[in-house]
Amino acid sequence: MNDTASLTLRGVSRRFGGLLAVDGVDMHLPRGARRALLGPNGAGKTTLVNLISGALPLTSGSITLFGADVSREPGRRRVRHGLARTYQQSKVFSGLPVETNIELALIGADGGLWRALPGGRRSRARHERACRLAVELGLVEQMGKPAGALSHGGKRQLELAMALACEPRLLVLDEPAAGLSPSERQMLTDLLLRLDPDLTLLLIEHDMNVALAVTDSVTVMADGRVVAEGTPEDVVSSRLVQDLYLGTAHG
Template sequence: MITASPVAAIRVEQLAKVFGGLRAVDSVSLGVSPGERRMLIGPNGAGKTTLFHCIAGTLQPTSGQVQLFGEDISRLPENRRTALGMGRTFQISNVCIDLTVRENLILGMLGIDRRKWTMYRSADSLSDLNEKIGTELERVGLVDKVDETVKYLSYGERRQLELALSLASQPKVLLLDEPCAGLSPSERQRFSQLVKDLPHHITLIMIEHDIDVALALADSVTVLHRGKIIFDGTPGDVRSDAQVREVYFGRV
């Protein structure tokens, strides 16, 4: 008996993004299985974030296709992709610093809730949302900061809040764009553990410059250079690949 292969959580086919004469993403094809932890690595300017933007809908690709669990989402806006089960974080922390942790999460959750059009309702009356807030903050270790104004949080705690915001939409696929950038060694270790502990019903695609962090978290690794994939394989193989070593040491 032949068992059908599962539909990829994310499939990218011949994706390209051109800015003038620059091919930032050049005919990239890859598939990420449900529950997989896929790391995207490569030097600055390799096209990693542009590829993320095309997958998430921040940018429209010049050509090619993006599929989410077999559905073509190449031309859908970001909010529609979120509704279909895609979440993401950004390179630069993207939270409302003058609001509290709780208020940030309420706004994020209401964005995908039909009650967002109810203009004159106290946030305290949204008992189900407040329960979810507690759950997400427990997951990322910020329960004791729930009523703290975000501008008084450390940068690492803001990253934890951003992760909670992305998880609050209950994504099936989560894109993390350099979440450990700018963190101290202890914060990087804490955040890496949070990522490692995420449930495996969430498929994870993560850009990470710290190769040790990336390989410790990865099931598989894709290396980009000048908009193209130059390596796609296991963490054990990536360190021994001659072309990857040359790219990271600047000889290509």
């Protein structure tokens, strides 16, 4: 692992009318970092991820991905730098089979590569790769079923398979454990622990058991600002963070 930064944020802000939802956030993720992004509801976590992925334009500040300034690049260009994300609300193609959803993610990720292969070989290889990912994500028994028929947990696993299909260098997950059963949470935790060590992970997660098991550093946001950063042990035991979480819906 070298120390090249995967992601650097400088003074990143986003205003919605009178509300500064993200307010001057600085963040530096070295390659291979596993960072939890914590904070109470409305802290600005999802908005920050939308700014990183290019789903929302910045009001001010700059974003560097693997050394390239992407502050003004649209989301699809950021994907080419190796960024993949999942959403707080699952986004899958409900009417299409599980493996077809993954194949579509592969097509999106590998346009150049797949175009270079003849049609038949291209679709067979892609189908096999999609099936391998489905197996890896514990979706083997769901293959052939429309994605809309999956349980909530199954849809989240599928979304993660679709993100991993892009072979990302930076993976950003927005509450992947939300709504999962305890066994699905364990499976997710195991999967995140098995990720390539070179991959950088930014994980929004209210489930501290999941968040702290798979990350080695923590950023805490409140009211759009970073209010704490450090090791999981330091941050979680800090008075400030305990106060922030006390009485919030997620406890």
